[in-house]
Amino acid sequence: METLCAQQGLSAQGSTFTARQGQRFVPGPASCSGRQHLPRAAQGLSKGQTYIQNGSRSCRARSINGKQPVVQITVSAEGPNGAPQESLGVVAEDGWIARTLAAYRKDADNAQTLPGPLEEMRMDCTAALRTQRMPTTRNEEYRFTDITPILQLEPQVAASATVLPGEAIAALVEASPLKEAAARVVVIDGVVARQLSDTDRLPQQVFVGSLRDAPTLPAAQHLGKQARLRGSPFALVNGATAEDVLCIDVPEGVTVEGPIHVLYITSGASSTVAPRLLCMLGADSSAEVIEEFVGPAKGADTHFSNAVAEMDLAERAQLKHGYVALEGRRALHMKGTLVRQAALSSYRLTEARLGGRLTRQDIFIEQVGEETQTDMGSFLLCGDEQLHDLHSKLRLEHPRGTANQLHKCIVAAGRGRGVFDGAVKVEQKAQKTDAGQLSRNLLLVPRATVNVKPNLQIVADDVKCTHGCAVSDLEESQLFYFRARGVDAATARKVLVYSFGAEVTGNFAYAELRARIQAAVDKTLASVPVLEEPNAQIA
Amino acid sequence: MNSSAMQHSSHCTTLRGTAYVRQTLCCNRRIRQGKRLLRGVVTLCAGKVLLEVKDLEAKVAETGNTILRGVNLTIREGETHAIMGTNGSGKSTLSKCLVGHPDYEITGGSVTYKGEDLLEMEPEERARAGIFMSFQSPVEIPGVSNSDFLRLAANARRKQRGEPELEPLEFYGFVMPKLAALKMNPDFLNRDVNANFSGGEKKRNEILQLSVLEADVAVLDEIDSGLDIDALRDVADAVNGLKRPDSATLMVTHYKRLLNYVVPEAVHIMEAGRIIYSGGLEVADILEKDGYEGIKTLIKKEAAAGREPVAA
Numbered sequence: 001m002e003t004l005c006a007q008q009g010l011s012a013q014g015s016t017f018t019a020r021q022g023q024r025f026v027p028g029p030a031s032c033s034g035r036q037h038l039p040r041a042a043q044g045l046s047k048g049q050t051y052i053q054n055g056s057r058s059c060r061a062r063s064i065n066g067k068q069p070v071v072q073i074t075v076s077a078e079g080p081n082g083a084p085q086e087s088l089g090v091v092a093e094d095g096w097i098a099r100t101l102a103a104y105r106k107d108a109d110n111a112q113t114l115p116g117p118l119e120e121m122r123m124d125c126t127a128a129l130r131t132q133r134m135p136t137t138r139n140e141e142y143r144f145t146d147i148t149p150i151l152q153l154e155p156q157v158a159a160s161a162t163v164l165p166g167e168a169i170a171a172l173v174e175a176s177p178l179k180e181a182a183a184r185v186v187v188i189d190g191v192v193a194r195q196l197s198d199t200d201r202l203p204q205q206v207f208v209g210s211l212r213d214a215p216t217l218p219a220a221q222h223l224g225k226q227a228r229l230r231g232s233p234f235a236l237v238n239g240a241t242a243e244d245v246l247c248i249d250v251p252e253g254v255t256v257e258g259p260i261h262v263l264y265i266t267s268g269a270s271s272t273v274a275p276r277l278l279c280m281l282g283a284d285s286s287a288e289v290i291e292e293f294v295g296p297a298k299g300a301d302t303h304f305s306n307a308v309a310e311m312d313l314a315e316r317a318q319l320k321h322g323y324v325a326l327e328g329r330r331a332l333h334m335k336g337t338l339v340r341q342a343a344l345s346s347y348r349l350t351e352a353r354l355g356g357r358l359t360r361q362d363i364f365i366e367q368v369g370e371e372t373q374t375d376m377g378s379f380l381l382c383g384d385e386q387l388h389d390l391h392s393k394l395r396l397e398h399p400r401g402t403a404n405q406l407h408k409c410i411v412a413a414g415r416g417r418g419v420f421d422g423a424v425k426v427e428q429k430a431q432k433t434d435a436g437q438l439s440r441n442l443l444l445v446p447r448a449t450v451n452v453k454p455n456l457q458i459v460a461d462d463v464k465c466t467h468g469c470a471v472s473d474l475e476e477s478q479l480f481y482f483r484a485r486g487v488d489a490a491t492a493r494k495v496l497v498y499s500f501g502a503e504v505t506g507n508f509a510y511a512e513l514r515a516r517i518q519a520a521v522d523k524t525l526a527s528v529p530v531l532e533e534p535n536a537q538i539a
Numbered sequence: 540m541n542s543s544a545m546q547h548s549s550h551c552t553t554l555r556g557t558a559y560v561r562q563t564l565c566c567n568r569r570i571r572q573g574k575r576l577l578r579g580v581v582t583l584c585a586g587k588v589l590l591e592v593k594d595l596e597a598k599v600a601e602t603g604n605t606i607l608r609g610v611n612l613t614i615r616e617g618e619t620h621a622i623m624g625t626n627g628s629g630k631s632t633l634s635k636c637l638v639g640h641p642d643y644e645i646t647g648g649s650v651t652y653k654g655e656d657l658l659e660m661e662p663e664e665r666a667r668a669g670i671f672m673s674f675q676s677p678v679e680i681p682g683v684s685n686s687d688f689l690r691l692a693a694n695a696r697r698k699q700r701g702e703p704e705l706e707p708l709e710f711y712g713f714v715m716p717k718l719a720a721l722k723m724n725p726d727f728l729n730r731d732v733n734a735n736f737s738g739g740e741k742k743r744n745e746i747l748q749l750s751v752l753e754a755d756v757a758v759l760d761e762i763d764s765g766l767d768i769d770a771l772r773d774v775a776d777a778v779n780g781l782k783r784p785d786s787a788t789l790m791v792t793h794y795k796r797l798l799n800y801v802v803p804e805a806v807h808i809m810e811a812g813r814i815i816y817s818g819g820l821e822v823a824d825i826l827e828k829d830g831y832e833g834i835k836t837l838i839k840k841e842a843a844a845g846r847e848p849v850a851a
Contacts, residue, residue, distance in 0.1 A: 476641065477678040481732075484638050484674075485688070485748060486666035486695035495683055495691070502682020506731070 016144075016451050017443065017471040091126070094133045096151045097237060100272060101126060103155040104241045115215035118245055121224035125239030132233055141232075144419045144451040145389045149358055150304050150332050158189070158269035169196075172265050172294050180510050181290075182258035183208050188265045190275040191244040205254050206287075211245035211278075219249040219280040226310045226338040230364045235336035238308040242276040248289060252282035252314070259288040259322070259510070266305050266327065268296030277309040281317035281345075290322035290513070293333065293355070301330065302357075308336040313345040315369065320348045322508060326520055327355035329386070335361040343369025343398070350507040351378040353388050354520040360389035360419075367430075370398045376405040379501035382416035382448075383524040389419035396430040407439040407454075408504055410497065412528045414447035421453040424467070428459045437467035442474070442500060444528050474500075494531050498522065586616030589653060589787050590637075590670075590756050596647035596812075597636050606632040608812035609648065614756065619788045621798055623823065624809030625831055630791045631675060633809070634760045638672040639665055652756070666692075667699035669755030673745035673762050679733045685744070686728035689714060693751045717750045721777045738765035746777045757781070759790045763797040775800030795823040808834050 092098040114122070134151060135142040173186055173196055185208060186196035192210035199208045211220055223245060227235040250256055264275050279289055289311075296303060305327065313319055327333060333356040339347055353359055365374055380388040394403055409418040418441060426433050441450045456467045474496045482492030498521065505517050525531055590613070597607040606629045614620055624630050636643050637650065639662035650657040657665060680688070686707075693713065694704040705713055711728075718725055723743055733741050742762055749757050759778065763771055778801050782788060790801060798806070798820060806822040807814045808831075816822065816834055825833045 475678070478680050480641060480662065481674070481678050481680065482688075482691070483662040484640075484666055484672060485692035485752065486663050486699070487691045488663050488695070491691065495687075496680070499680070499682025502731070506681050506734070 016449065017441065092129045093131055094129075096134055096155075097129050097132060100155040100237060101129065101240060103157045103272065104243075115211045115220070115245075117215075117220040117223045118211055118242065121228075121239050122242070124224060124228060125236045128228070128236055129240055132236060134233055141391065141421075144417070145358070145360055145387060147358070149302070150334070153271055153302060153304055153332065155304075156271040166267075169265055169267060169295075173263065176263055176292060176294055176516070177512055178259065178261045178290070178510055179512065180258050181261040182256050184261045184263065185209070185246060186263045186265060187244075187246055187275050189267050189270055189273040190242060192246050202260075203254055203256065205251045206256060207247060207249040208260055209247065211247050214247065217247055217249060220245070220247060220278065222280060222310070222312055223278050224310070226312070226340060226364075226366075227308055227336060230338060230366070231308065231336050232334075232362045234306050234334040235308045235338070235362070238274045238276060238306045238336065241272075241274045241306075242308075243274070245276045245278055248277070248279040248287070250281050250285040250287045250317075253284045254282070255285065256287040259290045259320075262289060262291045264291065264293045264295075264305070264307065266293070266295040266303055266331065268301065268303055270303070271301065272304045272306065275305070275307045277307075279309065279311040279319070281311075281313045281319055283314040283342075284316045285314070286318040288320035288322070290324065290508075292322075292324045292513075293327050295327060296331070302332065303330070304332040304334075306334045309338070311337070311339045311347070313339070313341045313347060315342045316344045317342070318346045321350070322513075323349065323351040323353075323361070324513065324517065325353040325355050325359060326516065329355070329357055329383075331356040331359075333359040335359070337361060337363045339363070339365040341365065341367050341369070341372040341374065344371050345369070346373040346375075348373075348375040348507070349377065350504060351376075351380075351390075352501065352505050352508075352517045353378070353380045353390075354517065354524065356388075357385060358387050360391065363390075363392040363394075365392075365394045367394075367396050367398050367401055371400045372396075372398070372402075374401070374403040376403075376407075377504040377507055378405075378407045378409075379504040380407075380409045380418055381501065381521055381524055382409070382411045382413070382418050384413035384527070385415045386413070387417045387419065390422070391419075392422045394424045394435075395427065396425065396433050396435065397427045398430055400432045401430060401434075403433070403435040403437075405437045406504060407437075407452075408441075408501055409439070409450060409452075410442045410444065410500055410525075411448035411450055412444045412524055414445050416448055418450040418452075420450070421455075423455050423457065424465070425457045426460050426463055426465060430460050431462045433460060433463040433465065435463065435465040435467075439469040441469075441471045442497065443471065444497065444530055497531060498525060586618070586785075588613055588615050588651075590614040590657075590789075591651040592633075592637075592648070593650070594648035595633070595636065595645070595650060597632060597643045597645050600642055600644045605646070606643070606812055607636065607648075610809075610812070610814055612807065612814060614787045614789060616785045616787060618805070619782070619790070619801060619803040621790045621792060621803040621806045621823070622809055622814075623792060623806060623826060628809040629812040630809050631760055632812075634672050634758045634789075634791055637665075637756075637758055638662055638670060663695065666752065667696050669696075669752075670758070671749050671752055671754030671756065672758040673742070673749065673760055675761045675764065677733045677741050677745060679731075679736075681731050681734045683732050684728070685730055685732050686710070686714070688732045689728070689748065689751050692748060696752050714751060717747065720780060721747055721750060722773055723747060739767070739770040742766060742770070742774055743777075746774055746781075750777070750781055755786050757786065757788045759788065761791055761793070763792055763794065771796065772800060795827045798823050 091101050137143055137146050169188060183199040183202050184197060185199065186193045202208060207214055207217060224239050227239055246262065248260060266273055281287060291309065293305065311319060325333060341347055351361065374394060376392060378390055380390060382388050390407060392405065396403065403424060405422055407420050407422060409420060411418050420439055422437055422439065424435050424437055426435060437454050437456060439452050439454045441452060443450065450471060452469055454467050454469045456465055458465055474493060478496055479489060479492050483489060501521060505514055508514050592610055592612040595607050595610040598605045610633055622630050632643060636645060645658055652668065652670060690705060690707065690710045693710065697704055718727065721743065727744065733744060736744060762774060766774060775797060778788065790797065790803065803820065806818055806820060808816040808822060816838055825837060
C-alpha cells in the first residue's frame with residue numbers, strides 16, 4: 001500500500017501519484033520544495049517563448065500530416081487589409097499552426113474589415129507564430145499533458161461569420177441562467193451575439209460588448225499586450241485567429257453591482273474557435289466577471305476551444321473572476337488567463353472545471369504595484385478519459401502582497417488524470433509578502449493519476465510563505481466529526497467526496513451556478529464504484 | 540429550563556435526602572489498594588450507572604506521550620459532573636477517549652457504558668448508542684449543509700433505536716421545535732456545517748446536535764470557551780433543558796461561571812492524567828479563590844487529618 005511517487009527527468013519538484021490496484025485514500029508523501037529553479041524555457045518567463053526545438057519534432061508532424069511532410073501554404077496577396085509582406089511564403093514552420101491559420105484566412109477573405117486593434121493583434125501574433133512550434137510532452141510545461149488530440153484535429157472554420165442562434169443554442173442559453181447577473185453576454189464560437197446579450201442594466205459608463213461595436217475604445221489599445229509577452233503558444237494562436245473580442249471596460253471609480261455573466265457557447269459548426277476577452281478595470285473600480293463555457297449541442301464532433309482572457313486591474317481595482325467549464329466530453333479546451341495587477345488591487349479567481357476531454361488553463365498573474373491581493377481557487381474533477389491541467393504562475397515583485405491559492409482535484413476514473421503546476425515566485429523586492437499555496441488531490445479508483453507540482457520560489461528574505469500538497473485522502477478531522485455523530489465512515493466519505501469541491505465553488509454566491517456545477521459533479525461521481533455502496537467497508 | 544433542574548434535584552432528594560448527599564460529597568471516600576487509587580466515589584443519586592471509567596490509561600497515538608494515567612469516574616443517570624484541571628492535565632483527552640478519537644490509544648483500564656465495553660465500539664457505534672461529545676473547536680465542512688448533516692446523524696441514531704428514519708420534510712418537523720427551544724435561527728439549517736460560523740454559533744450548533752441526537756451521556760468539552768455572558772447563559776439554559784432523568788452530563792471547563800448556570804453534583808479535579816480530588820460545587824469555589832494550589836493544600840490538610848491520603 002504505498003504511494004507511487006515517480007520523479008523523472010528534469011523536473012526535480014514534480015510528483016506523480018498513481019492509485020494502484022487495491023489502494024484507496026492512502027495519504028501520500030507530497031514532495032515539494034521551495035527554492036529550486038526551473039530552466040527558463042520551463043518557466044516561460046518574460047523572455048517570450050523559447051520552447052526547445054529538435055529534429056524529432058518534424059517526424060511528429062510527418063506522422064500527423066500523412067502525405068504532407070512539410071506544410072507550406074502560400075496565400076494570395078489580397079488579405080483583408082492588403083497582405084503584409086511576411087505572409088508571402090511560409091506562414092508558419094509548425095504544420096498545425098499553418099493549417100489553423102490557413103483555415104481562418106480562408107474565412108477572412110469574405111469577412112468584413114476588422115477593428116484596428118484586433119487587426120494589429122492578429123498580424124503581430126501571426127508574425128510571432130512563424131517560428132513557433134507547438135509543444136510536445138518533451139517540453140517541461142507539457143510533460144503530462146499530451147496535446148496530440150488537438151494537433152490531430154483538422155482545423156475547419158464555418159464559412160458564415162455571423163452565427164444565427166438556432167434552437168440548440170437557445171436551449172443552452174436557457175439552461176444557463178444567472179438571475180443575479182448585471183449583464184449577460186453570449187459569445188457563440190468566439191463571436192459576440194448581440195441578439196442574445198443583455199447589457200441594459202449596466203451603469204452607463206461601463207462598456208460590455210464586441211470590439212466591433214467600439215473600435216475606438218481606448219482600453220482596446222491594451223489588447224494582446226499581455227498575451228504577446230507571457231502567453232502560451234495557444235494564446236498566440238488565439239491572437240492570430242480571434243474573429244471578435246469581447247471588451248469589458250469599467251472606468252475609474254465605477255462599481256458594477258452583480259456579476260457580468262459571459263456565456264461562451266461552442267456551436268459545433270467550426271472545429272476550432274478562438275474566443276477572446278479583454279477586461280479593463282479602472283482605478284477604484286470593482287466588478288465580477290463569470291466566464292462560463294458550455295456546449296456544443298448534442299451529437300457534435302470533437303472541437304477545440306482556444307480561449308484567452310486578458311485582465312488589467314488599475315490601482316485599488318477589485319475583480320472577482322469566475323471560470324466555469326461545463327463543455328461536453330468531446331471538447332478540447334485551452335484557456336489562457338493573463339492578469340496584471342496594479343498597487344492595492346485585488347483579484348480573486350474561482351475556477352470549476354468539469355467538462356471537456358482535454359482541458360488546460362494557463363494563468364499568469366503579474367504584479368506591478370505594492371500590496372496586491374491575489375486569491376486563486378480551483379476545483380477540477382477528472383472523470384473517465386478526462387485530463388484537466390492547471391498551470392498557474394504568480395510573480396510577486398513588489399512588497400506587501402498577499403497571495404493565496406487553493407487547488408482541489410478529484411480523479412474519479414482510472415483513465416482520468418489531473419495535472420497541476422502552480423508556481424509562486426517571490427522576488428527580491430517583494431518583502432513582507434504573505435503567500436500560501438495548497439493542493440489537495442483525491443484519487444478515487446486504482447490507476448487514477450495526478451501530477452502535481454506546487455512550487456514556491458522565494459528570493460526575498462522577509463516573507464511569510466506556506467505551501468502544501470496532499471494526495472489521496474479526505475481530512476481526518478472531518479471524517480471523525482461525522483463518525484462522532486453516528487454516521488458510518490463509508491457514508492461520511494461519500495458525503496465528503498461529493499462536497500470536496502465546495503470549499504472552492506462555495507465562493508460563487510449564486511445558487512443557480514452552484515447547482516449547475518454540483519449537477520455536473522454528481523453526474524461524474526455517480527459512476528464511481530467506491531461511492532456506489534455507502535455501506536461498503538473501506539480498508 | 541429551571542423547572543427541569545428543579546425536577547432533577549427533587550428527584551435526588553426523594554431518593555436520598557439532601558443532607559445525605561452533602562455528607563457523601565464532603566466525605567469524598569476513596570478506596571485504595573496498594574499504591575494505586577482505585578476509585579473516587581461520589582455517591583449521589585441511586586440511579587443506574589451509565590458510564591464507568593476504571594483506571595483508564597491512554598497515550599497520544601502519534602508521539603506515544605502518555606496522557607491519562609489511571610482515571611476513575613462513575614456517572615449515574617440524572618447526574619451532572621464537572622471536570623476541572625490545569626492545561627494539559629488530560630481533561631480533553633479523557634473526553635476524546637470516551638468517544639473514540641483516533642488520535643489517542645487506550646493502553647489500560649476499562650470503560651463500561653450501560654454494561655457494555657465502550658472501548659470495543661467504533662466511534663459511530665458509541666454515538667448511536669447515546670454518547671455525545673461536543674468538540675472544543677468543531678471542524679468546518681464546506682459543501683455539506685447543516686440540515687443534511689443533522690439528518691444523517693439523527694437517522695443513524697434512530698435506526699439504532701429501531702425508530703423509523705426521517706425524510707427531509709419530516710426532519711424539518713422534528714428539528715424545528717428543537718431549534719426554537721435553543722433560541723436558534725432556522726437559517727442555521729441552510730448553512731454549511733460550521734462554515735464561517737462565529738465561535739458562539741459553533742457552540743450552539745454543537746448543542747443543537749446534542750439535542751437532535753438525544754444523547755444519554757453528554758460530554759461537553761469547554762462548551763463555555765469563547766462565549767460572552769449572554770451566549771453562555773443561552774448555551775447553559777439549553778444544556779439544562781436537555782437534561783433528562785435518565786441522562787447524564789459531563790462538563791469539562793476551566794471556569795466556575797459555567798457551573799453557576801449548569802450546577803453539577805460533583806466536581807472532579809484532574810492533574811497529570813488522574814482525578815486527584817472529587818467533591819461538590821465548593822471545590823470549584825476553592826479553585827476560583829486559591830487556584831490549584833488551594834486544592835493541593837486541601838488535599839494535604841485532609842491527608843493530615845487522616846481522612847484520605849491522595850496520590851501525588
